[in-house]
Amino acid sequence: MGLEVPPEESNRCVRGCCRSATIPLHLPPASFSLLSPIARGSESTVYEARLGGERVAAKKPVLSTSEDLDKFHYQLQLLCELDHPGLAKLTAAHARPPNYLMFFDFFEPPNLADKIHVEEWSPSVQQVVAIASDLAKALQYLHILGVVHRDIKPANILLDKDLHPHLADFGLAMFQKDIKRVSVENWKSSGKPTGGFHKKNMVGTLIYMAPEILRKDIHTEKSDVYSFAISINELLTGVVPYTDLRAEAQAHTVLEMTYTEQQLTAAVVSQGLRPALALPKSGVPLALFSLIQRCWDPDPEKRPSFGNIIDELNIIQKHLVSSACLPSSPVSKSQNDNIEAHRYQEALNWFTQGELFIKRSEKSDLIENVWSGCSIESSEYHPTLSWGSFATCGRRETMEDTHFMLPHVSEEKDVFAFGIFDGHRGSAAAEFSARAVPGYLKQFGRGTSPIDALAEAFVRTDIAFREELILHQKSKRIVRKDWHPGCTAVTALVVRNKLFVANAGDCRAILSRSGKPFPMTKDHVASCPKERERVIKAGIEVKWQIDTWRVGAAALQVTRSIGDDDLKPAVTAQPEVIETALSDDDEFLVMASDGLWDVISNEDVLSIIKDTVKEPGMCSKRLATEAAERGSKDNITVIVVFLRPVSTAERIY
Ligand SMILES: Nc1ncnc2c1ncn2[C@@H]1O[C@H](COP(=O)(O)OP(=O)(O)OP(=O)(O)O)[C@@H](O)[C@H]1O
Ligand SMILES: [Mn+2]
Ligand SMILES: [Mn+2]
Helix, strand or coil: CCCCCCCCCCCECCCCCCECCCCCCECCHHHEEEEEEEEECCCEEEEEEEECCEEEEEEEECCCCHHHHHHHHHHHHHHHCCCCCCECCEEEEEEECCEEEEEEECCCCCCHHHHHHCCCCCCEHHHHHHHHHHHHHHHHHHHHCCEECCCCCHHHEEECCCCCEEECCCCCCEEHHHHHHHHHHHHHHHCCCCCCCCCCCHHHHHCCCCHHHHCCCCCCHHHHHHHHHHHHHHHHHCCCCCCCCCCHHHHHHHHHHHCCHHHHHHHHHHCCCCCCCCCHHHCCCHHHHHHHHHHCCCCHHHCCCHHHHHHHHHHHHHHHHHCCCCCCCECCCCHHHHCCCCCCCCCCCHHHHHHHHHHHHCCCCCCCCCCCCCCCCCCCCCCCCEEEEEEECCCCCCCCEEEEEECCCCCCCCEEEEEEEEEECCCHHHHHHHHHHHHHHHHCCCCCCHHHHHHHHHHHHHHHHHHHHHHHHHCCCCCCCCCCCEEEEEEEEEECCEEEEEEECCCEEEEEECCEEEECCCCCECCCHHHHHHHHHCCCCEEEECCEEEECCCCECECECEECHHHCCCCECCCEEEEEECCCCEEEEEEECHHHHCCCCHHHHHHHHHCCCCCHHHHHHHHHHHHHHCCCCCCEEEEEEECCCCCHHHHCC
8 A cells, every 4th residue: 555654753743742653644635535424423424435545434523622623633642552453443644724534444334233233143152252352352452551442332343354343433532541630520510421422312322331430430441341241242132232122223212212311320320220131041151141240340340351351251262162063052033032121120119028028928816926945034144235237338339238126026025136138139139038037027926936937037038039029020010031139148036045146148147255256157158168069969050250159150159048039949048047045245246248247357346346335336337337448349237236234334435
């Protein structure tokens, strides 16, 4: 072709800010000609063009303000520094008035969006993984240079003859260092992201935006990871995110009828709404589902980097190759018939569902709720209880923990119950259990031992919740089919001088006994060999994934829970119940979700309480705050129950 590049000193844009040793920056007008337009974007028109005899794409930006001109120069400077096979390469520019143009290698239409939604291309899983992998490499390259793209979506991914992707459209790309400097203030004050984000079809671009961007935080490389995940999932399912439709125009109409900008934003940010995954039978490896879900985690820090993504995709690719003697499993078109009207918002109130369930199961005869198996002797030790709690969403966007404190379980005044439920895959199971478990405990009558009562409360709540869920799915109040929410649960029952703690999962309860931590629970997690063995025996796979042992396709870390219908009965709701007799040696009980125990040891918990004013609510708050400060990324719920009278002197602060 032979485009001549002038010597570097003179190869500059009109302002002198853009320079390059390899890319000519002011072409003689005679060397190029614009042919027909390929696309009219919001900020530019892209033409098929000829440059020095070669077919190229010419991007002619709309430059109406001086700010637009600044952006053009910024983009050009940035593009001059990029050279990677996974990027649409800038080959030349004309950066002088009156014609501002950027020339790129030409890629035959359609772009990836049109390929999926106009041509209705259904790539094989291998093809999707190959595209994802190439794209991840291009993004890793950008991130190493400190550049974030900020507009990853199929419409900005161009394909060559061999279906290799090339990332285009650097209209919003920026060096991370500049984003920090520029964006925060004017973005927050204007209420809009900077950089020409405000497009007519706002919902259409919203669907790729990470929750932190929708909350108007600054864009980081992890926000690119999020958009990457949405795009790859779109390629796997073939449908426009948040719709069940393939054809783009139609899908966007439906999308905009279903959600306003605010509704979609709120659902993504606060309710953890994400596009539907491909169906399990589509042949998509579970590892790929898991990767996509981690890439769109609400917490940017939990999303893998492109380095990790490339490694994981490599492994997935090897697996696919080794099983390639089997016919490849294309994500078939007939799948569309199966992807029924997914509605993603579950409007049900699960607290109410839990209450209703208890009401329905209430026995009609008046129950004389006397707990058997616990002696009533006047000589026995009488603990004096005071309790308090604190619950915080922490760094998560949604709160999936719930808890209850029930001072009068029965007619007798010496019976108390406390419980914490830590939800996963949504808060539904935790909400349901927070009403159903105490409701059940209230109903148990004469002859039931506390141990049986607790075990039954867990098991019945689990069955009821799963039945309820299926019922609502059948009645179409919940249209999401592959949704299996669950929760871990810990419940303490104090019956006179006896303490019973039932646990299923990784919440924890400890007693402070003679000043030392006395565990009242064991963690039921897949990294515990006994639990792992039990789950495997019950027929569900436990695999080492990324950093730990995980159960089944859902990659759950816990091995017991309420809910999780897809993992039953292996992931059982049957609790382990530990019983102990309380004495004067027992100072207090601390129960908490794993958000606390992840970062604070049992010993530290006791010493923090020793240092805190002896008021249970304050102690709970202090522990949760300390956990957050120590970097806990999870929801945190703490209940502290003092078991001895707290002296007035200690309570005053
Ligand atoms: N090098 C290229 N070769 C072929 N087609 C291209 C090329 N670059 C862009 N296009 C086509 O033009 C469309 C718009 O390009 P681009 O995204 O760069 O413009 P834009 O004005 O920034 O659009 P947007 O509305 O996405 O911001 C692309 O979706 C693609 O279809
Ligand atoms: Mn674009
Ligand atoms: Mn753009």
